[in-house]
Amino acid sequence: MSDDELIWRIAGGSGDGIDSTSQNFAKALMRSGLNVFTHRHYPSRIRGGHTYVEIRAAEHEVQSRGDGYNFLLALGDSFARNPQEEAYYGNEEIKPLSENLDDLREGGVIVYDEGLLDEEEVAELELEKRAEENGWHVYPVDLRGLAKEHGREVMRNTAGVGITAALLEMDLEHIEDLMEDAMSGDVLEANLEILDEANEMVGEEIEREHDLRIPTGEHETEQALLSGSNAIAYGAIDAGCRFIAGYPMTPWTDVFTILSQNFPDMGGVSEQVEDEIAAAALAVGASHAGVKAMSGSSGGGFALMSEPLGLAEMTETPLVLVESMRAGPSTGMPTKPEQADLEFVLYTSQGDSQRVVFAPGNIEEAYEQTRLAFEIAWDYQIPAIIIYDQKLSGENANVDVEFFDREPTPDLGSTLTEEELREAAHDNSGKFKRFNYEDAEDGVAPRSLPGQKGGRYLATGNEHSPVGHIEEDPDNRTFQMDRRLEKLESIREELDERESTQTYFGDEDAEYGIVTWGSSQGAVEEAVARLNEQGHSVKGLSVSDMLPFPETEVTEFLESVDEAMVVEMNATAQFRGHIQRELGRFGDKLTSLLKYNGNPFEPAEVVEGYEINLADEEREPSAQVRIEPAAGD
Amino acid sequence: MSAFNAIGEQREIDRDEFTPGVEPQPTWCPGCGDFGVLKALKQALPEVGKTPEEVLTVTGIGCSGKLNSYLDTYGFHTIHGRSLPVARAAKLANPELEVIAAGGDGDGYGIGGNHWIHTARENHDMTYIVFNNEIFGLTKGQTSPTSPKGHKSKTQPSGSAKTPLRPLSMSLNAGASYVARTAAVNPNQAKEIIKEAIEHDGFAHIDFLTQCPTWNKDARQYVPYIDVQESDDYDFDVTDRREAAEMMRETEDVLNEGTVLTGRYYVDEDRPSYSQEKKAVGEMPDDPLAERYFDDDAEWERSYDLLERHT
Numbered sequence: 001m002s003d004d005e006l007i008w009r010i011a012g013g014s015g016d017g018i019d020s021t022s023q024n025f026a027k028a029l030m031r032s033g034l035n036v037f038t039h040r041h042y043p044s045r046i047r048g049g050h051t052y053v054e055i056r057a058a059e060h061e062v063q064s065r066g067d068g069y070n071f072l073l074a075l076g077d078s079f080a081r082n083p084q085e086e087a088y089y090g091n092e093e094i095k096p097l098s099e100n101l102d103d104l105r106e107g108g109v110i111v112y113d114e115g116l117l118d119e120e121e122v123a124e125l126e127l128e129k130r131a132e133e134n135g136w137h138v139y140p141v142d143l144r145g146l147a148k149e150h151g152r153e154v155m156r157n158t159a160g161v162g163i164t165a166a167l168l169e170m171d172l173e174h175i176e177d178l179m180e181d182a183m184s185g186d187v188l189e190a191n192l193e194i195l196d197e198a199n200e201m202v203g204e205e206i207e208r209e210h211d212l213r214i215p216t217g218e219h220e221t222e223q224a225l226l227s228g229s230n231a232i233a234y235g236a237i238d239a240g241c242r243f244i245a246g247y248p249m250t251p252w253t254d255v256f257t258i259l260s261q262n263f264p265d266m267g268g269v270s271e272q273v274e275d276e277i278a279a280a281a282l283a284v285g286a287s288h289a290g291v292k293a294m295s296g297s298s299g300g301g302f303a304l305m306s307e308p309l310g311l312a313e314m315t316e317t318p319l320v321l322v323e324s325m326r327a328g329p330s331t332g333m334p335t336k337p338e339q340a341d342l343e344f345v346l347y348t349s350q351g352d353s354q355r356v357v358f359a360p361g362n363i364e365e366a367y368e369q370t371r372l373a374f375e376i377a378w379d380y381q382i383p384a385i386i387i388y389d390q391k392l393s394g395e396n397a398n399v400d401v402e403f404f405d406r407e408p409t410p411d412l413g414s415t416l417t418e419e420e421l422r423e424a425a426h427d428n429s430g431k432f433k434r435f436n437y438e439d440a441e442d443g444v445a446p447r448s449l450p451g452q453k454g455g456r457y458l459a460t461g462n463e464h465s466p467v468g469h470i471e472e473d474p475d476n477r478t479f480q481m482d483r484r485l486e487k488l489e490s491i492r493e494e495l496d497e498r499e500s501t502q503t504y505f506g507d508e509d510a511e512y513g514i515v516t517w518g519s520s521q522g523a524v525e526e527a528v529a530r531l532n533e534q535g536h537s538v539k540g541l542s543v544s545d546m547l548p549f550p551e552t553e554v555t556e557f558l559e560s561v562d563e564a565m566v567v568e569m570n571a572t573a574q575f576r577g578h579i580q581r582e583l584g585r586f587g588d589k590l591t592s593l594l595k596y597n598g599n600p601f602e603p604a605e606v607v608e609g610y611e612i613n614l615a616d617e618e619r620e621p622s623a624q625v626r627i628e629p630a631a632g633d
Numbered sequence: 634m635s636a637f638n639a640i641g642e643q644r645e646i647d648r649d650e651f652t653p654g655v656e657p658q659p660t661w662c663p664g665c666g667d668f669g670v671l672k673a674l675k676q677a678l679p680e681v682g683k684t685p686e687e688v689l690t691v692t693g694i695g696c697s698g699k700l701n702s703y704l705d706t707y708g709f710h711t712i713h714g715r716s717l718p719v720a721r722a723a724k725l726a727n728p729e730l731e732v733i734a735a736g737g738d739g740d741g742y743g744i745g746g747n748h749w750i751h752t753a754r755e756n757h758d759m760t761y762i763v764f765n766n767e768i769f770g771l772t773k774g775q776t777s778p779t780s781p782k783g784h785k786s787k788t789q790p791s792g793s794a795k796t797p798l799r800p801l802s803m804s805l806n807a808g809a810s811y812v813a814r815t816a817a818v819n820p821n822q823a824k825e826i827i828k829e830a831i832e833h834d835g836f837a838h839i840d841f842l843t844q845c846p847t848w849n850k851d852a853r854q855y856v857p858y859i860d861v862q863e864s865d866d867y868d869f870d871v872t873d874r875r876e877a878a879e880m881m882r883e884t885e886d887v888l889n890e891g892t893v894l895t896g897r898y899y900v901d902e903d904r905p906s907y908s909q910e911k912k913a914v915g916e917m918p919d920d921p922l923a924e925r926y927f928d929d930d931a932e933w934e935r936s937y938d939l940l941e942r943h944t
């Protein structure tokens with residue numbers, strides 16, 4: 001827990017404009033030269049309900065939300081009360097203040113809107129007493145009054161940002177610039193006035209009592225602030241994807257929306273359709289006709305895609321699907337992250353499945369692995385799935401702009417041109433041997449596209465002959481199945497030859513390992529760094545290739561340690577199970593650290609999990625985290 | 634230069650080109666109505682100047698789904714109920730393709746019913762042939778959405794308690810811009826209707842009565858049939874929605890009493906197709922998307938050029 005960082009939490013009701021305010025504030029911090037990382041917590045409601053965004057900013061690298069936080073801006077939930085009747089949930093107005101106190105670090109700062117929050121209710125919180133105990137500094141400010149004086153009540157966010165900046169001695173320049181970009185006319189005028197006035201209040205009416213100041217830093221190159229969903233969408237664009245079909249579902253909707261908004265200017269097509277069965281089937285249809293296409297959903301919607309996914313596997317139609325996990329089962333907790341759809345994504349749909357699955361661990365990986373998914377899918381004619389979660393989907397971090405300066409790769413992989421088709425094998429009636437196992441390389445039989453001369457064939461989900469006729473001959477069946485499965489082996493070989501998509505960190509010589517996957521990577525990476533700083537010797541591995549599984553890499557890692565802890569956000573240790581299934585061993589070496597309460601891991605929880613495990617202590621971990629012992633225990 | 638030179642090719646087309654030279658022979662039962670659809674298509678396609686390789690036939694699962702095994706075009710035999718979403722995306726990806734979707738009554742009106750409603754609503758430019766045998770053929774004779782009330786099957790042993798679905802009325806209400814019914818026993822009319830459907834710019838739905846002598850023995854063989862356009866007993870305007878709706882309702886009602894009415898029911902040549910609508914709002918490129926991947930001069934947009942909004 002370092003003091004050289006700011007973790008600012010802005011809390012209010014859904015609909016209070018927390019998202020846009022925090023987005024701009026994060027950008028201002030980034031522009032001032034800091035590294036930033038955001039975390040969004042919100043309920044599955046449009047209005048009301050306690051919501052917050054956390055922005056962590058520091059000169060050093062930030063890979064997770066961090067531990068707790070040190071600055072609270074509690075706006076009060078302006079949508080909480082239904083004036084017509086006694087609201088079912090009671091009065092939630094106070095929640096942005098009352099619900100956030102537990103995670104506030106010692107010595108932290110609290111600013112709350114005394115213009116909105118009821119004096120008596122604040123009194124009930126015994127804020128003074130708690131502040132004394134924890135060394136907090138509390139600043140009640142009439143943000144609402146300030147906003148109303150110069151503009152409208154909704155501008156109290158601006159007032160809050162102004163106070164925050166002044167209390168942290170932060171320059172207003174970047175905040176003002178961003179406001180000027182986003183607004184104009186009277187609205188801009190009013191907001192700038194509020195910002196200034198709020199800023200001036202500190203020092204005059206408000207006396208600064210705390211030590212926390214804005215950290216300073218400098219970026220050597222230009223930075224962009226973007227989310228995992230942005231990265232996936234941009235990876236798709238650069239891979240030449242120009243067709244997306246979908247049906248809204250949180251959190252997948254973000255990727256769908258970003259591409260739907262960008263495609264019209266890029267000659268692409270986006271289709272919002274009747275359900276997810278249709279969405280996946282459309283992606284299959286578009287790909288079949290020669291366009292790089294994708295679809296996706298979250299758990300429940302992805303369940304509907306099982307059958308079209310199997311169709312793509314059997315017809316060897318290239319396809320990219322994204323699965324944005326949220327807490328399940330069923331409708332679960334729609335706006336909360338979890339990594340509990342892994343087994344579902346690996347195994348859904350009937351028969352011997354033939355798919356590729358990548359789980360990116362951060363924003364850069366989300367971009368790169370989406371591109372990789374398209375490349376593999378079109379080279380090997382196989383569905384490739386990106387599995388990620390609500391956390392990675394919505395969190396923003398700064399990325400070097402130059403990172404994106406790459407050539408697009410719209411190439412259709414193992415698709416033939418008409419010229420090449422003339423040389424290809426046909427049957428006596430002139431049908432193209434689309435599924436020819438005789439000449440297949442790495443299991444791949446090149447494909448034609450409808451409308452091409454000399455390429456006609458039948459694609460079918462039934463087992464089929466080389467030209468695609470339905471065929472149940474045992475020899476043909478075995479040849480075709482073997483050929484399709486060979487593709488997975490070839491893909492593994494290719495991936496092993498390329499730069500690894502797994503992420504390694506920590507002390508190479510350590511005898512204790514921490515293994516994780518997907519979006520838990522950042523918190524684990526920070527935890528491992530902290531443990532090593534504290535004098536422990538720990539190494540970490542975050543796996544991205546879920547299928548085909550990086551057998552060699554994971555085996556080497558696990559052989560090199562005496563013990564390993566697998567950290568994942570689910571209740572049934574799915575990734576640990578996957579490792580054991582794929583490798584057929586290590587059951588006695590692997591312990592699990594599991595969290596499934598709807599909130600992502602904080603580094604401190606991983607550190608604690610390690611301490612308990614290593615000491616073989618009987619004590620339970622403090623947070624809502626569960627340790628599942630190794631099979632040998 | 635197109636990468637798809639089978640499309641728009643001008644040449645003499647022989648009907649035999651649509652028959653696969655090598656296996657497979659149709660596996661439909663003798664007397665099955667599905668033969669009638671195959672034959673009518675083979676006749677219609679050359680007459681509208683289509684070559685096998687510019688046609689994509691997308692089918693569902695059922696006896697009917699085997700259509701593209703025996704019709705030599707580009708084919709996609711998909712999964713039960715999903716021919717339409719696959720077909721319409723192929724059309725959006727390459728609008729120059731002639732796309733024909735086909736499947737059974739269970740496939741299209743049951744499990745795939747939602748897709749049918751929405752494809753009609755959106756008026757995708759394609760032909761949709763539903764082999765309506767009022768039964769699940771391939772799975773051996775269970776009740777289908779169009780089986781008459783009281784129809785006995787292994788799964789409804791005391792007779793169906795359900796009123797059959799109204800395919801024509803549903804299609805009209807959903808938004809189809811061409812709706813017809815024909816029958817396997819009426820090959821000339823079938824061919825003409827298929828030709829019209831293919832040439833129609835929009836969603837053309839043909840409810841094709843195909844007798845299933847194997848599982849639907851007590852059902853009519855759809856003879857004698859009456860062509861509503863040719864019969865003096867019926868007089869309505871196919872371009873008038875209300876008259877069409879009335880005629881459809883009557884046709885659906887009397888089928889269960891043994892009177893087989895067929896013909897064109899609704900034709901709207903003015904309604905723009907989905908791709909026209911989508912182009913009009915600026916969400917679909919003018920040139921076929923599929924061509925772009927073969928165009929060496931194409932300039933591909935990059936995410937790098939979108940980053941300003943994030944800095």
Ligand SMILES: Cc1ncc(C[n+]2csc(CCOP(=O)(O)OP(=O)(O)O)c2C)c(N)n1
Binds near residue numbers: 695739741
């Ligand atoms: C998802 C799914 N459910 C069920 C089946 C089994 N099935 C195959 S064909 C069919 C019904 C066929 O009836 P219809 O669509 O009317 O076609 P027909 O055989 O009569 O031409 C069924 C239920 C399947 N293949 N897939």
Ligand code: SF4
Binds near residue numbers: 662665667771845848
């Ligand atoms: S079962 Fe019926 S529908 Fe199927 S092939 Fe035989 S006759 Fe035709």
Ligand SMILES: [Mg+2]
Binds near residue numbers: 737764766
């Ligand atoms: Mg049927």
